Amino acid sequence: MRKRTPEPTRVGAEDTSATGLMDQDSAEDADARLDPAEAEALKAAQKSRFAELDRATLQSIYRQMLLARRFEEKSAEAYSTGKIGGFCHLYIGQEAVAIGAISAIGKDDYVLTSYREHAHAIAKGMSPDSVMAELYGKAGGCSHGKGGSMHMFDKEVNFLGGHAIVGGQIPLATGVAFATKYKETDQVTLCFFGEAAVNQGAFHESLNMAQLWKLPCIYICENNQYGMGTSLERAMSLQDISQKACAYEIASEFVDGMDVLAVREATLRAVERARKNYLPTLLEVRTYRFMGHSMSDPGNYRTRAEIERHQERDPLKLYSASLKEEGVLSDSELQKIDDEVRAQVEQAVRFAEESPQPAPEELFTDIYADPIQANE
Numbered sequence: 001m002r003k004r005t006p007e008p009t010r011v012g013a014e015d016t017s018a019t020g021l022m023d024q025d026s027a028e029d030a031d032a033r034l035d036p037a038e039a040e041a042l043k044a045a046q047k048s049r050f051a052e053l054d055r056a057t058l059q060s061i062y063r064q065m066l067l068a069r070r071f072e073e074k075s076a077e078a079y080s081t082g083k084i085g086g087f088c089h090l091y092i093g094q095e096a097v098a099i100g101a102i103s104a105i106g107k108d109d110y111v112l113t114s115y116r117e118h119a120h121a122i123a124k125g126m127s128p129d130s131v132m133a134e135l136y137g138k139a140g141g142c143s144h145g146k147g148g149s150m151h152m153f154d155k156e157v158n159f160l161g162g163h164a165i166v167g168g169q170i171p172l173a174t175g176v177a178f179a180t181k182y183k184e185t186d187q188v189t190l191c192f193f194g195e196a197a198v199n200q201g202a203f204h205e206s207l208n209m210a211q212l213w214k215l216p217c218i219y220i221c222e223n224n225q226y227g228m229g230t231s232l233e234r235a236m237s238l239q240d241i242s243q244k245a246c247a248y249e250i251a252s253e254f255v256d257g258m259d260v261l262a263v264r265e266a267t268l269r270a271v272e273r274a275r276k277n278y279l280p281t282l283l284e285v286r287t288y289r290f291m292g293h294s295m296s297d298p299g300n301y302r303t304r305a306e307i308e309r310h311q312e313r314d315p316l317k318l319y320s321a322s323l324k325e326e327g328v329l330s331d332s333e334l335q336k337i338d339d340e341v342r343a344q345v346e347q348a349v350r351f352a353e354e355s356p357q358p359a360p361e362e363l364f365t366d367i368y369a370d371p372i373q374a375n376e
């Protein structure tokens with residue numbers, strides 16, 4: 001097979017130095033400090049993206065992002081009243097990443113991600129009803145109420161989790177991509193993970209194998225700049241994550257994760273590389289989570305002002321403003337979508353509330369060990 005030279009490209013808002021390394025001071029909130037010229041350039045880039053897409057696609061992307069946002073706002077409410085228990089990691093602020101990337105693949109393609117996965121699961125085609133019921137720990141949930149927030153899974157839509165071990169999904173996704181190549185299908189695998197997972201050995205071993213064996217896997221690092229309460233610059237020596245692809249000769253891009261169409265475009269390029277030539281890609285998508293690491297995070301490691309600066313570039317606000325500006329959707333059309341999405345989420349809550357608790361016998365189903373034999 002021909003050897004290729006990687007050409008890491010940079011798109012998006014980041015200010016990179018000649019070495020590609022960010023300076024320590026600007027690392028904290030580079031996205032939030034766009035100068036006016038940069039903001040104009042971003043706007044122009046987004047305008048040209050609009051021109052290439054039809055109204056139905058633009059509208060569906062908005063609906064998906066809003067559904068993810070409203071679904072999680074409701075989940076937070078249900079969590080605070082004790083209806084949802086256990087761990088619960090919300091994705092609010094990061095919606096452009098999952099929705100933009102998943103809009104670039106088809107039903108047959110695979111998605112694997114971490115425990116912050118409600119939006120990915122719904123975007124891949126899982127019903128909000130089954131995701132909400134799983135959050136409630138009810139029998140109608142996709143994992144029959146036994147997985148909870150971190151373990152969404154649905155093989156009907158090729159959504160293979162929901163993984164609680166940081167970086168655990170990276171070798172699994174690499175294996176899925178190996179299987180699809182072995183079977184000579186044209187399916188691609190999207191593997192999402194946080195930036196803290198990049199410090200795991202599993203990330204490096206997987207990227208090495210993916211390029212060596214030419215696997216159709218797209219590694220999407222959702223760099224929200226924190227792993228629990230630890231900021232990226234306190235944990236990682238080379239903070240320009242897309243550069244890590246060079247060590248394995250993998251193509252890479254840096255993407256503005258607050259711009260849903262930029263994420264979609266970068267993923268489309270990676271999908272083409274994967275489908276046509278069985279080549280992997282690493283995308284570093286810079287984003288920010290507006291909520292705590294999980295519902296029990298007191299958030300002492302960052303200031304309200306920092307969060308508010310990032311909220312100025314809320315991906316939903318940016319996208320809806322562009323939809324209006326470009327004449328794709330009017331205020332009343334945007335409102336109508338919001339009403340419909342809220343009704344859909346209310347329905348999911350009703351479904352979860354009415355769904356029964358798992359039966360006690362469920363303790364013995366879907367497990368690897370046979371409890372009867374084990375007791376003999």
Ligand SMILES: Cc1ncc(C[n+]2csc(CCOP(=O)(O)OP(=O)(O)O)c2C)c(N)n1
Pocket residue numbers: 114116164165166193194195196197198224226227228293
């Ligand atoms: C192997 C492993 N080590 C530690 C943990 C505890 N832990 C859970 S989430 C997390 C931070 C992960 O951050 P990141 O990968 O950036 O994802 P994010 O939560 O920001 O989406 C850690 C250390 C774990 N679940 N698995």
Ligand SMILES: [Mg+2]
Pocket residue numbers: 194195196222223224225226227228
């Ligand atoms: Mg993170």
